[in-house]
Amino acid sequence: EDKVVQSPLSLVVHEGDTVTLNCSYEVTNFRSLLWYKQEKKAPTFLFMLTSSGIEKKSGRLSSILDKKELSSILNITATQTGDSAIYLCAAPRGNTPLVFGKGTRLSVIA
Amino acid sequence: GAVVSQHPSWVICKSGTSVKIECRSLDFQATTMFWYRQFPKQSLMLMATSNEGSKATYEQGVEKDKFLINHASLTLSTLTVTSAHPEDSSFYICSANPSGRRVYNEQFFGPGTRLTVL
DSSP: OOEEEEEOSEEEEETTOOEEEEEEEEOTTOOOEEEEEESSSSOEEEEEEOSTTOOEEETTEEEEEETTTTEEEEEEOSOOGGGOEEEEEEEEOTTSOEEEOOOEEEEEEO | OOOEEEEOSEEEEOTTOOEEEEEEESSSOOSEEEEEEEOTTSOOEEEEEEETTSOOEEOTTOOTTTEEEEEEETTEEEEEEOSOOGGGOEEEEEEEOOTTSOTTSOOEEOOOEEEEEO
16 A cells, blocks of 8 residues: 655744754655645645655755655755644656655644 | 645535535646545545546545536546534545646645534
8 A cells, every 4th residue: 555654743842943854755656755844824835855865945845755764754954833734755656647645744833 | 736625615504415525636637636534633635536527535444425527628627525523523634646647746736624513
């Protein structure tokens, strides 16, 4: 059965901390892994990873894929209260739509 | 570009009534759209794949007679929750890929519709 597993499920940090969110996957015909940020509404796209070992970066966020370990991490440096959200990891199973992990609920407190 | 809208953004209805939710791709055509459901503190669960001009493909455990999907044009898919019950209360989200792009690429999500059934 295809699945995406995220850890931790929730995390509370102080502003300025660095956090690492984990995602592992087992999907048929793996093609890509995607990270999304969900606040109160629908998810917004962060990264799509297809190649192992190549870091993708956007401001304080970065992500990398390890195909050998079937996993990915999402790093957020110098966290801010605005980073508080649910971070979702997803992978399409073959050529079909996304299988989502349960998400990591990040709370950044001032 | 690649904006997806949903209407309504929230709806409250009485048990037994039907509710229609629209998903539109505003600046691209989408032969395929996807409907997800998200219960509180849970992740998104795919309900069905909506195909323009043909029948939708439903995930295991999703009742096709209860969740009617119509994809009548390249920019519009509708989800109708028939004879809604309180357990159908959830956040419904659609997503779409521009036609010609493979589904394992980035998907563009609508803002979601929160359905509350009293």
